Amino acid sequence: MxxxxxxxxxxxxxxxxxxxxxxxxxxIFCELLAYTWVRTESTQTILRVSHAQEMLIDKKSYxxxxxxxxxxxxxxxxxxxxxxxxxxxxxxxxxxxxxFSGDKG
Amino acid sequence: MSxxxxxxxxxxxxxxxxxxVAAIFLLGAKSVDIQFFKAExxxxxxxxxxxxxxxxxxxxxxxxxxxxxxxxxxxxxxxxTACPSKITDPAFTARKxxxxxxxxxxxxxxTLSSKRMFAWIARSVSPEQADKIRQMNLSGIYFExxxxxxxxxxxLAAQILGFTDxxxxxxxxxxxKYNDILEGxxxxxxxxxxxNGGVLxxxxxxxxxxxxxxxxxxxxxxxxxxxxxxxxRTVKAHDAKSGMALVMRPKTGExxxxxxFPEFNPNNFRHYDSEVFRNxxxxxxxxxxxxxxxxxxxxxxxxxxxxxxxxxxxxxxYTIGTFTxxxxxxxxxLSINQIIKFSSNIGAAKMGETIGxxxxxxxxxxxxxxxxxxxxxxxxxxxxxxxxxxWSKIDAGAISFxxxxxxxxxxxxxxxxxxxxxxxxxxxxxxxxxxxxxxxxLKIFHPxxxxxxxxxxxxxxxxxxxxLAVLExxxxxxxxxxxxxxxxxxxxxxxxxxxxxGYAKNKYISVFAGFAPEENPxxxxxxxxxxxxxxxxxxxxAAPAFKTIMAESFNYLNxxxxxxxxxxxxxxxxxxx
Numbered sequence: 001m002x003x004x005x006x007x008x009x010x011x012x013x014x015x016x017x018x019x020x021x022x023x024x025x026x027x028i029f030c031e032l033l034a035y036t037w038v039r040t041e042s043t044q045t046i047l048r049v050s051h052a053q054e055m056l057i058d059k060k061s062y063x064x065x066x067x068x069x070x071x072x073x074x075x076x077x078x079x080x081x082x083x084x085x086x087x088x089x090x091x092x093x094x095x096x097x098x099x100f101s102g103d104k105g
Numbered sequence: 106m107s108x109x110x111x112x113x114x115x116x117x118x119x120x121x122x123x124x125x126v127a128a129i130f131l132l133g134a135k136s137v138d139i140q141f142f143k144a145e146x147x148x149x150x151x152x153x154x155x156x157x158x159x160x161x162x163x164x165x166x167x168x169x170x171x172x173x174x175x176x177x178x179x180x181x182x183x184x185x186t187a188c189p190s191k192i193t194d195p196a197f198t199a200r201k202x203x204x205x206x207x208x209x210x211x212x213x214x215x216t217l218s219s220k221r222m223f224a225w226i227a228r229s230v231s232p233e234q235a236d237k238i239r240q241m242n243l244s245g246i247y248f249e250x251x252x253x254x255x256x257x258x259x260x261l262a263a264q265i266l267g268f269t270d271x272x273x274x275x276x277x278x279x280x281x282k283y284n285d286i287l288e289g290x291x292x293x294x295x296x297x298x299x300x301n302g303g304v305l306x307x308x309x310x311x312x313x314x315x316x317x318x319x320x321x322x323x324x325x326x327x328x329x330x331x332x333x334x335x336x337x338r339t340v341k342a343h344d345a346k347s348g349m350a351l352v353m354r355p356k357t358g359e360x361x362x363x364x365x366f367p368e369f370n371p372n373n374f375r376h377y378d379s380e381v382f383r384n385x386x387x388x389x390x391x392x393x394x395x396x397x398x399x400x401x402x403x404x405x406x407x408x409x410x411x412x413x414x415x416x417x418x419x420x421x422x423y424t425i426g427t428f429t430x431x432x433x434x435x436x437x438x439l440s441i442n443q444i445i446k447f448s449s450n451i452g453a454a455k456m457g458e459t460i461g462x463x464x465x466x467x468x469x470x471x472x473x474x475x476x477x478x479x480x481x482x483x484x485x486x487x488x489x490x491x492x493x494x495x496w497s498k499i500d501a502g503a504i505s506f507x508x509x510x511x512x513x514x515x516x517x518x519x520x521x522x523x524x525x526x527x528x529x530x531x532x533x534x535x536x537x538x539x540x541x542x543x544x545x546x547l548k549i550f551h552p553x554x555x556x557x558x559x560x561x562x563x564x565x566x567x568x569x570x571x572x573l574a575v576l577e578x579x580x581x582x583x584x585x586x587x588x589x590x591x592x593x594x595x596x597x598x599x600x601x602x603x604x605x606x607g608y609a610k611n612k613y614i615s616v617f618a619g620f621a622p623e624e625n626p627x628x629x630x631x632x633x634x635x636x637x638x639x640x641x642x643x644x645x646x647a648a649p650a651f652k653t654i655m656a657e658s659f660n661y662l663n664x665x666x667x668x669x670x671x672x673x674x675x676x677x678x679x680x681x682x
Contacts, residue, residue, distance in 0.1 A: 057250070061180075061181035064180060064181060065180055065181065068175070068178055068180055068255055068257055071174070071175050071178075071257035071258070072257040072258075072259075075257060075258045075259065075261070076258070076261075076326070076327065076330035077258065077259065077260070077261065077330065080330075080334070091657075
């Protein structure tokens with residue numbers, strides 16, 4: 001009988017048990033919040049990485065397009081046309097030997 | 106508070122408790138159902154919403170010239186694709202897309218009405234069009250990174266390069282022949298996307314890894330341009346149908362240029378007649394005319410004749426069976442040297458007859474005639490050189506001056522180069538190497554000697570004969586250069602008639618084939634002009650073009666003058682000595 005009384009005295013009062021439950025629920029809720037935060041951050045990071053990669057790819061693509069444009073602009077056909085039509089230049093590769101005359105230097 | 110009220114309250118609490126427990130139980134049961142029994146089905150359904158399968162195709166490899174200049178490359182483009190099964194109103198989407206892409210609305214609607222997971226809507230659209238469609242935010246419509254073939258030098262070497270279709274498959278030229286090497290690899294990957302359909306995955310970068318291999322040609326962009334420019338001028342000046350100009354390094358067999366006129370722009374090849382797409386230097390055979398005489402002379406020398414051996418040229422008319430051969434000028438006795446210099450048909454026919462069918466045939470086969478060169482271009486012809494046992498009485502004579510035999514331009518320049526190269530026939534080389542998408546050499550093609558077509562001494566003697574033909578009184582005088590000894594041979598061949606047997610009237614092919622400098626030949630050049638109208642002799646039509654290309658190429662390659670003029674510099678008064 002004395003032992004029974006002791007046990008009754010050690011059992012938590014109902015109010016304390018309620019606090020314990022609230023603490024557990026709070027902990028779980030915090031965990032849920034943390035998980036959600038991590039998940040959101042992870043998605044955001046993936047988005048940022050993806051966006052950065054997209055920008056990198058776009059820049060590379062632009063660089064490539066510029067290189068091709070440079071090749072197109074510097075094509076012999078175009079340069080020759082400009083030289084002939086706009087600058088009035090001509091090539092005379094057939095007579096490139098220069099004949100020197102006069103006294104020996 | 107009455108006892109009844111307390112009892113009623115207790116009952117209501119019990120009912121509520123039972124209901125709540127039942128609700129929790131039902132939630133639990135549903136949770137078990139979702140987590141265990143429908144897990145696979147639902148995760149697949151969810152995956153469909155945030156990811157999709159997609160085939161990534163690597164970019165096509167490049168075609169480069171010998172100095173690594175881009176001749177064919179790929180630029181990034183955007184293609185519009187769709188997932189028809191996700192489109193709820195195909196008519197609306199089709200109408201919207203049609204207004205921007207200028208594609209038939211019904212055609213798009215038909216594509217979008219299917220239940221497929223993937224469909225192409227438009228390939229390589231402009232960035233402006235892509236932006237407009239993106240702003241519409243149409244569900245089930247996606248934007249894929251794609252590539253578009255581009256030829257920065259437009260018409261340059263178009264017949265060699267060929268072109269590709271919208272799916273980046275080679276249709277003509279080297280693009281077709283080496284499609285397997287150039288084509289990028291494909292990979293089926295799963296990509297993740299956000300709620301707006303934006304691709305989150307990092308697999309996009311795989312496109313770079315999947316890029317195809319590149320091909321480096323022996324073609325020199327500059328010499329190709331110089332050849333094309335001169336060829337165009339020549340064809341237009343003589344109101345000719347077409348023309349070809351080939352430049353080769355005799356020592357290695359490397360082709361520095363294969364020019365054609367008329368040309369086309371492979372960037373919009375659909376605007377041209379398909380007739381101009383062919384690389385005629387490889388695919389078409391023609392009767393070479395008198396240019397063949399140098400090979401007949403080589404055969405005669407190999408048979409034991411000397412350059413000064415003489416043949417009676419019948420005063421300009423010679424009959425074999427029922428056929429009569431004419432010379433442009435009547436000659437009596439001519440040495441082999443003179444036969445080449447004055448391009449006597451009768452002299453060449455007599456040489457051919459004297460050495461015999463077998464010896465002539467053997468010599469021509471040694472120079473590579475009647476056989477493909479395997480230069481690596483599609484549709485190569487082997488020309489026509491029938492077995493000597495089948496030759497008629499006239500054949501040896503006719504073949505000796507370039508009739509009754511047909512050759513491709515590539516065969517002819519390879520044969521001429523063999524004479525320049527001390528009689529060694531080299532395999533024509535167009536592909537220098539194949540490089541990986543990382544820039545590493547995968548395969549290098551080295552110069553390859555096929556055989557000794559003629560002994561070095563005989564080759565030297567033929568060279569000397571060819572140099573005589575380019576003297577002022579020779580048929581090829583207009584090919585002579587100031588500071589280099591040019592060796593060459595003219596050719597004027599009547600074209601075979603398409604309507605009747607025999608040759609067409611007033612339809613000629615003008616040819617000039619030669620090399621320079623004589624002592625150490627740097628370049629061999631072949632000019633073929635088809636159906637010139639104003640003049641038709643090879644010496645008048647093709648020889649000047651040869652001279653221009655050779656001079657400009659030597660200037661570009663810095664080939665030093667061969668004829669040693671006194672190299673003492675005097676104080677200049679500006680007067681020509």
